[in-house]
Each structure stands twice: as structure tokens, then as C-alpha cells.
Amino acid sequence: MRTVFHLDMDAFFVSVEELFDPSLKGKPVVVGGQAHERGVVSAASYEARKYGVHSALPLRTAYQRCPQAIFLDGHPTRYHEYSGRVFEVLNGFSPVVEMASIDEAYLDMTGTERLLGPPLHAAHLLHEKVKQTTQLNCSIGIAASRLVAKVASDQAKPNGVLWVLPGQEAGFLAPLDVRRIPGVGKVTEKRLHACGIRQVADLARLDEAFLEEKFGKWGLALAGKARGLDAGGWFDSEIGAQEDPKSISHEHTFTEDTADTGQIESTLAQLSVMVGRRLREHGLYARTLQLKLRYKDFTTITRAHTLDHATQLDIEILQKSRLLFRTNWKPGALVRLVGVHAGSLAPAEGQMNLLDQDQSDRWRKALGAADRLRDKFGEKAVSLGSAVQGAYRERTHENPAGLPGKRPEPRT
DNA sequence: TCTGGGGTCCTAGGACCC
DNA sequence: TCTGGGGTCCTAGGACCC
Numbered sequence: 001m002r003t004v005f006h007l008d009m010d011a012f013f014v015s016v017e018e019l020f021d022p023s024l025k026g027k028p029v030v031v032g033g034q035a036h037e038r039g040v041v042s043a044a045s046y047e048a049r050k051y052g053v054h055s056a057l058p059l060r061t062a063y064q065r066c067p068q069a070i071f072l073d074g075h076p077t078r079y080h081e082y083s084g085r086v087f088e089v090l091n092g093f094s095p096v097v098e099m100a101s102i103d104e105a106y107l108d109m110t111g112t113e114r115l116l117g118p119p120l121h122a123a124h125l126l127h128e129k130v131k132q133t134t135q136l137n138c139s140i141g142i143a144a145s146r147l148v149a150k151v152a153s154d155q156a157k158p159n160g161v162l163w164v165l166p167g168q169e170a171g172f173l174a175p176l177d178v179r180r181i182p183g184v185g186k187v188t189e190k191r192l193h194a195c196g197i198r199q200v201a202d203l204a205r206l207d208e209a210f211l212e213e214k215f216g217k218w219g220l221a222l223a224g225k226a227r228g229l230d231a232g233g234w235f236d237s238e239i240g241a242q243e244d245p246k247s248i249s250h251e252h253t254f255t256e257d258t259a260d261t262g263q264i265e266s267t268l269a270q271l272s273v274m275v276g277r278r279l280r281e282h283g284l285y286a287r288t289l290q291l292k293l294r295y296k297d298f299t300t301i302t303r304a305h306t307l308d309h310a311t312q313l314d315i316e317i318l319q320k321s322r323l324l325f326r327t328n329w330k331p332g333a334l335v336r337l338v339g340v341h342a343g344s345l346a347p348a349e350g351q352m353n354l355l356d357q358d359q360s361d362r363w364r365k366a367l368g369a370a371d372r373l374r375d376k377f378g379e380k381a382v383s384l385g386s387a388v389q390g391a392y393r394e395r396t397h398e399n400p401a402g403l404p405g406k407r408p409e410p411r412t
Numbered sequence: 413t414c415t416g417g418g419g420t421c422c423t424a425g426g427a428c429c430c
Numbered sequence: 431t432c433t434g435g436g437g438t439c440c441t442a443g444g445a446c447c448c
Contacts, residue, residue, distance in 0.1 A: 032416080039416050042448090055448080061413045101419095101448045185446050217422070218445095234420070234447095251417060288440085298415070304441055339417090344440095 001166055003119050003142065004239070005094075005107040006149035007126070009086065010137040010158045012103035013043035013074055016082050019135060020075075028053070028069040035063035035071045038253055042074060046158065079103075082134055089129050093122065096240045104153075106146055108239045123161045143169065145230045146239070150182055169228025174201035181225050183218075183233070191215070200226050244284060244345065249292075250274045251339030257296045259334050265322055271340040272318035277371055279342060280364070285310030285349040289317055291324035292339030302341075303328045310349045313363050317342065 009015070013031040018024045028048035032055075033039040041062050044053045051066035062069065083102045090097045093116065096108035109122060116122035123140045130138050141152025142163040149164075151173065156162035164172045173181075178200060179189045195214070197203050203211075203226040211219035224231025250271045258264060268291075279286060290304040303324045311317065321340045329335070 038414090042416085056415090058413060058415050061415085064413085103448075183446065187445060233422095245419080246421095247419070249418065253416060290441095300443085302442060306440065337416090 001110075002144050003109040003112075004144065004146050004149040005109050005119075005123060005126070006141040006143075006146065006153040007086075007090065007105050007107065007130070008139050008141075008150075008153045008157070009103040010139060011043055011045055012082075012136070013079055014045045015136050016078050017072055017074070020078070024070060028066050029072065030059070030062050030066075030069045031072050031074040033059050033071065033073055035059055035067075035069075038255065082136065085134050086130060086136075086138075089126070089133055092129070093126050098240045098242065106149070106239045109142075120161065120163050123163070127161060143228070145169070145228055146235045147182065147225055147230050148172065148228045151176070151180055154180065164228075170204060170226075173226065173228055174199065174204065176200050178203060181222070182235075183225070184222075188215075188218075244347070245282060246345060247341060247343045248275055248278045248282070248284070248286070248345070249290075249339060249341035250278075251292055251337055253294075253337045254335065257334035257336050259332055264325065264329075264335055264338055267338055268321050268325060268340060269318050271338065272321055273314045275340050275342050276312055276314035276317050276367065277374075279312035279345075280367060280371060282345075284345045284347060285312050286317075286342035287311075287344035287346065288342070289320040289324075290339075290341035290343060291321045291328065292337065292341060293325070293329060293335060294337035295330075296334040296336055298336065300337075301328065304341075304343075306344065310344070310346055312349070314367060315363070 014024075014029050017029065017031060024045075026047060027045065028051065029045040030041050030048055030053060031044075032042035037059050039059050041053060041055050041057045041059060043055055044057075044062070048062075048066055048069050051069075053062045053066050053069065057065075059071070063071070079102055083099065087097065087099055087105070090105055090107055094107040094109055094112060098106045100106055109116075109119060112122060113119075116125060119142045123142055127138065127140055130136065137159040139153045139156040139159060140161045141149040141154070141156055142161070143149040143152055144164075144166050148169050152162040152164050155176075176199060178184050178192050178197060181200065184192070192198075192203070197206070203222065206223070208220055208223040211223045213219070215222060221231045221233055225235075230236050252267050252271060254263075254267075275286075286307075287310040288304055288306045290302055292300065292302050294300040305320050305324060307316075307320070317340065325338070
């Protein structure tokens with residue numbers, strides 16, 4: 001029998017902000033941007049939640065509901081720093097720790113009893129230690145599966161510990177709304193309601209065949225979840241098994257919708273550089289590049305292209321995403337968002353002829369140098385995209401095929 | 413309600429191959 | 431000729447999570 005902890009920080013971003021500005025305590029605080037900006041709430045203080053403000057709510061709506069709230073842009077580097085501190089504490093409690101996101105983690109506590117005592121005791125020690133080293137509150141769920149531990153930490157909020165005893169899983173879940181099951185979102189909830197299923201108990205009563213017929217592969221997993229099992233999908237994976245990312249992407253929503261190709265393509269250049277850089281950081285190469293385009297009316301298209309080799313080079317990423325943009329954009333249509341996505345990632349670039357290989361090596365060295373400059377002097381040290389764009393223009397003159405030629409040498 | 417940005421996983425259809 | 435069947439790859443879209 002496994003013992004799993006799920007630890008979730010309470011109102012994480014807001015709580016970190018309060019550490020740096022104690023005057024925020026007890027007030028309605030919204031992290032995510034200014035009240036009039038495009039964007040959504042990243043985190044809301046419990047005070048703000050009383051007015052119906054919650055994460056993912058548009059900032060403008062949050063303002064309508066709670067005009068007296070304090071709106072903050074937030075400090076991502078501080079959040080990462082505190083997330084790291086939490087991780088250090090967790091590492092002292094179990095060798096098997098997995099940060100599931102910036103503010104939550106799973107710990108496999110199986111076999112820690114001799115050292116830390118029974119689960120509830122260990123959880124209280126952990127809760128204390130987190131508070132002591134970060135001054136932040138968290139909630140902890142304890143169960144035999146990841147799924148139930150996660151639901152338990154949710155029920156324990158704020159600042160609580162909840163243990164679901166082995167054998168009690170179904171009973172614990174039964175009275176809860178189906179929406180509490182991770183993976184059941186707005187759409188699935190509605191479909192379940194349409195079938196008369198509102199609580200987990202209703203779900204557990206149904207037979208698997210019915211759920212599979214109605215909801216496919218997902219329905220089958222759902223049947224297991226209703227009984228507290230880590231049935232299928234992500235929850236079934238080992239805790240702490242950290243794998244390479246499967247995709248890397250960056251996107252940007254314009255402050256105002258635009259049909260200016262210069263603006264859109266220079267944004268594509270910036271996004272391409274960011275994607276290329278992340279690929280190099282991970283030592284990964286992408287074979288599929290994808291453009292994302294969202295229009296004024298929010299209709300969104302994605303257009304992908306698979307290369308015959310894998311790449312981590314900014315220019316190649318830009319070339320493809322720009323081509324996809326030029327061939328798929330409805331001319332004149334106002335664009336709200338553009339994105340660049342790299343998929344089919346692998347740790348090597350695959351077969352390439354020697355000439356291309358040589359060119360590719362030189363680019364990689366130059367880009368590595370640019371990355372280090374940015375590390376040292378900040379993101380603006382190497383003008384984003386313009387170097388690549390310049391190189392691209394030269395290249396198109398000399399070499400219309402866009403294949404690596406003798407020049408240009410990358411400018412950094 | 414005027415809707416971010418970074419991900420994961422699933423579905424479904426078509427191409428292509430044997 | 432009126433039509434198979436499985437496997438794999440690619441593309442597009444969508445649900446969901448924090």
C-alpha cells in the first residue's frame with residue numbers, strides 16, 4: 001500500500017506578494033495584471049474570492065466584481081525562488097518528490113514511517129517545516145493514490161491536512177460534485193449533468209461499459225477515478241519520473257488586435273528565438289513546427305509543418321512559422337494572438353549531409369554565445385529577432401532555396 | 413464574462429504502405 | 431474492379447490543468 005502526499009500552496013502568488021508587502025494582508029488582491037488590461041487572473045486572495053474573483057477570470061471582469069481590489073502584475077522570479085525553497089523542504093521528507101507545477105507537489109511517503117512516524121504526524125511536521133522556512137501556508141492531502149491525495153488537499157484548504165484512510169476512498173469521494181475530479185472540466189461536467197450524474201456517487205453506480213460507450217477511453221478512466229484509482233493517464237505514472245518536455249511553445253496576445261504584417265512577423269521572430277533558445281537549453285531538436293493564429297473574433301487556427309530533419313535553430317523555426325503565417329493568414333484580418341510551437345522533440349537532430357552539418361554547427365555555436373549574453377546581460381542584450389531577420393534577408397538574396405550556404409555568419 | 417501562457421493528452425480523418 | 435484491413439505518420443482541433 002502506497003502513501004502519497006499531495007501538497008498545494010495556498011493562494012501562492014498572492015501569499016508571496018504579501019511577504020514582500022505586508023500591507024496587502026487581509027485585502028482583496030489580484031495577481032495577473034492591471035484591471036483594464038487584456039488577460040486573466042493568475043491568483044486571487046481569499047478576500048477577493050468573496051467577490052467571485054478567481055483564477056482564469058478576465059481581469060476586466062474581476063475589476064467589475066471587485067473594483068476596490070489591488071491589481072498586481074506579479075513577480076515570476078520570486079515565485080520560482082519560493083517554489084525552489086518548498087522543493088528543498090520536501091526533499092528532506094522523501095527522496096521521491098515531484099513538483100507537478102510551481103505551487104504543488106506529490107511525495108511518495110511509503111516507507112518513511114520509521115523516520116517520520118505515521119502519515120498524519122509526518123504531514124504535520126512537513127506543514128510546520130514549510131511554514132517555518134517560507135512563512136507560507138500550504139494544504140496537504142494524504143491517500144493511497146495520487147488522485148485521492150489531490151482531491152483531499154483541495155478539501156483541506158486553506159491551511160489544512162486531510163488523510164483519507166485506505167479503504168475509505170469511495171466513501172470520501174461519493175458526496176463530492178463530479179467537478180472535483182481532476183480532469184472533469186466545464187464540458188465534461190455539463191455532459192455528465194445531462195446524463196443525470198452530479199455527484200461522484202452517481203458516477204460510481206454506473207457500469208464501465210456505459211461510461212466507455214458514452215465517453216470513450218476517458219469514460220473508462222472516469223469509472224476508475226470514481227472509485228479512487230489512479231486509472232490510466234497521467235495519474236498512473238510514477239511519482240518523480242521527470243521526463244523531457246514533449247513540446248515547447250511561446251505565444252503572444254497583442255495589446256490591440258493588428259493586421260500589420262511588420263508587427264506580426266517581428267513578433268513571430270521574437271517567439272522563434274525564444275523557442276529556439278529553450279530547445280538549446282534542453283538539448284532537444286524539433287521536427288514539427290506549428291503556427292497559431294487567433295483572430296479578433298477569437299477563432300483560432302493552427303497550421304503545422306514537419307521537417308525532414310530536426311532543428312533547434314532560430315532561423316529555421318522563424319522561416320517555417322513565417323511561411324505558415326504568410327500562406328494561412330486571411331489578408332487584412334485583425335490578429336489577436338500569434339504563437340510558435342515546436343513538437344516531435346528528440347535529443348538529436350538526425351541525419352544531415354556534411355555541408356549542412358557544418359553550417360548547422362556554426363549556427364549552434366553562435367546561438368549558444370547569444371544565449372550566454374542574454375543570461376549575463378538580460379533579454380535585451382541581443383536584440384530579439386533582428387539579427388535573425390537580417391540574416392534571413394541576406395540569405396534570401398544569396399540563396400533563395402533557404403538552404404544553409406556559405407554566408408551569412410550569424411550576427412550577435 | 414470579452415476571454416493569458418505554458419503545457420499534456422485524446423480524437424478523428426486522410427495519406428500511404430503492405 | 432465498386433472495394434479489405436491493419437499500421438503508422440501527419441494534421442487540426444479541443445478539453446483540461448495550473
